[in-house]
Amino acid sequence: AQSVTQPDIHITVSEGASLELRCNYSYGATPYLFWYVQSPGQGLQLLLKYFSGDTLVQGIKGFEAEFKRSQSSFNLRKPSVHWSDAAEYFCAVDGRGDYKLSFGAGTTVTVRA
Amino acid sequence: EAGVAQSPRYKIIEKRQSVAFWCNPISGHATLYWYQQILGQGPKLLIQFQNNGVVDDSQLPKDRFSAERLKGVDSTLKIQPAKLEDSAVYLCASSPRGQGGETQYFGPGTRLLVL
Numbered sequence: 001a002q003s004v005t006q007p008d009i010h011i012t013v014s015e016g017a018s019l020e021l022r023c024n025y026s027y028g029a030t031p032y033l034f035w036y037v038q039s040p041g042q043g044l045q046l047l048l049k050y051f052s053g054d055t056l057v058q059g060i061k062g063f064e065a066e067f068k069r070s071q072s073s074f075n076l077r078k079p080s081v082h083w084s085d086a087a088e089y090f091c092a093v094d095g096r097g098d099y100k101l102s103f104g105a106g107t108t109v110t111v112r113a
Numbered sequence: 114e115a116g117v118a119q120s121p122r123y124k125i126i127e128k129r130q131s132v133a134f135w136c137n138p139i140s141g142h143a144t145l146y147w148y149q150q151i152l153g154q155g156p157k158l159l160i161q162f163q164n165n166g167v168v169d170d171s172q173l174p175k176d177r178f179s180a181e182r183l184k185g186v187d188s189t190l191k192i193q194p195a196k197l198e199d200s201a202v203y204l205c206a207s208s209p210r211g212q213g214g215e216t217q218y219f220g221p222g223t224r225l226l227v228l
Binding site (some may be wrong): 004032092 | 215
């Protein structure tokens with residue numbers, strides 16, 4: 001069955017430290033891959049997306065993600081976290097055929113001073 | 114460019130009552146989506162419209178949920194009668210054409226609490 005897994009429910013990171021959020025998917029072919037961020041009381045905002053080509057994708061707010069076909073992963077990273085990065089992060093997959101987004105359960109990021 | 118608008122932002126009702134949510138997508142966007150986001154979970158697609166036609170409503174509980182998008186612009190999602198398990202955030206999103214890989218733009222959501 002097709003699925004999107006975010007193994008970490010909650011991550012706490014110190015301000016200025018690096019951050020990595022994991023995402024694994026299970027689809028028949030390489031899907032379109034997305035990362036969205038949701039701040040409290042807000043809708044989802046797109047951070048970045050992968051279609052094809054270069055496996056390292058740059059996004060907004062200093063985020064990047066790397067697609068690894070062999071691991072069926074699309075992990076999100078940021079070298080130095082700011083307090084404003086505290087939010088919930090969702091990995092999403094579009095299965096290239098049904099044009100529907102399937103979301104992972106999300107990872108909540110807490111930033112400590 | 115104005116974003117996706119939703120109202121109300123919050124709603125508290127008792128079970129078995131009815132409720133309606135409104136969404137106005139980004140101007141010119143052909144595709145409109147309604148998602149349900151239960152606490153601790155990712156959004157789940159309820160229904161997708163392409164202009165004023167339904168593309169996918171396979172996850173919509175049709176015995177109690179209904180949605181329409183008259184004139185292919187704004188949309189209304191209704192729940193009648195509501196159950197306790199309907200407590201969630203209802204997100205509306207839109208995209209230009211509904212094609213694969215398109216960015217979906219989300220509204221702020223309506224937070225529903227059913228008592």
